[in-house]
Amino acid sequence: MIDQTQLNQVSNSKSFEVPHPEALKASRFERWSPDSIAPWTYLPAYQNLTDDMKLRYNQLHACTVNELFIWFEQKILLPILTRLIAQPNQDPEFKTACEIFYKEEVKHSEMFRRLSKASASELYKKTDFYFFNSRLSISRWLMEISLKFPQTMSTWCWILIFFEERTLMYSKEYLKAKGQVSSVYSKVHHLHMIEEARHVQLDKYFIEKMYTGASDLNRRITAYILGKVLESFSSPKRMSKAIAKRMKLEFVRPEEHDMIDQISLELPMLKDNLDFKLQFFGFKSNEGTLNLMSQYPEFDHLKKYFLL
Ligand SMILES: [Fe+2]
Numbered sequence: 001m002i003d004q005t006q007l008n009q010v011s012n013s014k015s016f017e018v019p020h021p022e023a024l025k026a027s028r029f030e031r032w033s034p035d036s037i038a039p040w041t042y043l044p045a046y047q048n049l050t051d052d053m054k055l056r057y058n059q060l061h062a063c064t065v066n067e068l069f070i071w072f073e074q075k076i077l078l079p080i081l082t083r084l085i086a087q088p089n090q091d092p093e094f095k096t097a098c099e100i101f102y103k104e105e106v107k108h109s110e111m112f113r114r115l116s117k118a119s120a121s122e123l124y125k126k127t128d129f130y131f132f133n134s135r136l137s138i139s140r141w142l143m144e145i146s147l148k149f150p151q152t153m154s155t156w157c158w159i160l161i162f163f164e165e166r167t168l169m170y171s172k173e174y175l176k177a178k179g180q181v182s183s184v185y186s187k188v189h190h191l192h193m194i195e196e197a198r199h200v201q202l203d204k205y206f207i208e209k210m211y212t213g214a215s216d217l218n219r220r221i222t223a224y225i226l227g228k229v230l231e232s233f234s235s236p237k238r239m240s241k242a243i244a245k246r247m248k249l250e251f252v253r254p255e256e257h258d259m260i261d262q263i264s265l266e267l268p269m270l271k272d273n274l275d276f277k278l279q280f281f282g283f284k285s286n287e288g289t290l291n292l293m294s295q296y297p298e299f300d301h302l303k304k305y306f307l308l
């Protein structure tokens with residue numbers, strides 16, 4: 001069982017301030033992301049790109065990660081935490097944990113927002129989301145219901161742990177690539193990791209508290225939505241297509257467009273690429289999520305998305 005009091009104390013001792021925008025200007029001559037978390041690097045056509053194109057793809061990919069984190073924190077996490085905090089007769093330790101969680105996610109979003117604006121101001125003058133477009137689908141609609149009724153429809157617990165464990169994996173890859181990627185991006189992901197490690201503990205607690213004993217309908221909907229989320233992450237086409245579109249604006253020669261088109265054609269191959277799967281869907285990257293999923297038979301059919 002997770003100890004709330006202990007987690008709250010750790011939070012107070014391990015906290016950080018959002019860096020000033022001036023300190024977040026990453027150099028255009030450096031890579032902003034480890035290759036290991038950049039999907040195109042797993043495709044054969046990636047090797048045909050020029051060095052300039054590889055560098056720019058790397059930077060734009062890092063921008064999409066910023067966007068994804070801001071979106072997740074603002075659109076999924078904060079609405080849930082707001083509702084949990086507002087619930088009457090809440091256990092005070094649990095409420096404090098949610099309040100700390102909330103404050104930290106607000107801070108993280110601000111940090112990634114500043115990072116985007118400082119390092120790629122031309123993309124983020126008017127928006128936080130240049131690449132990201134959250135399409136309304138049936139699974140999205142069901143997820144909205146889960147966000148509105150977090151007590152009775154606790155699907156969100158699973159989205160949280162899957163996603164937050166993934167942010168930890170990203171931070172660890174930044175640590176491994178230290179010295180080979182922008183020190184600005186490395187620092188931001190390191191700061192993020194300090195608080196995310198505890199969030200994953202809290203996510204486990206949410207599952208214990210909110211999902212154990214869930215209704216049959218809740219379980220079936222959760223398995224369906226989680227399947228949709230895993231499917232979209234197993235073949236990340238939408239962000240890649242948005243990056244390809246931007247790359248074509250920056251690299252205008254016909255042969256450069258051909259190279260980018262070739263990448264787009266190869267994107268479906270990611271789903272079956274073993275190295276990609278090992279990085280993103282291997283046991284090490286998803287240990288907490290997988291250990292918990294194995295306790296619930298409704299997720300058995302989702303094992304096919306992982307490399308176990
Ligand atoms: Fe965060």
Ligand SMILES: [Fe+2]
Binds near residue numbers: 199
């Ligand atoms: Fe978090």
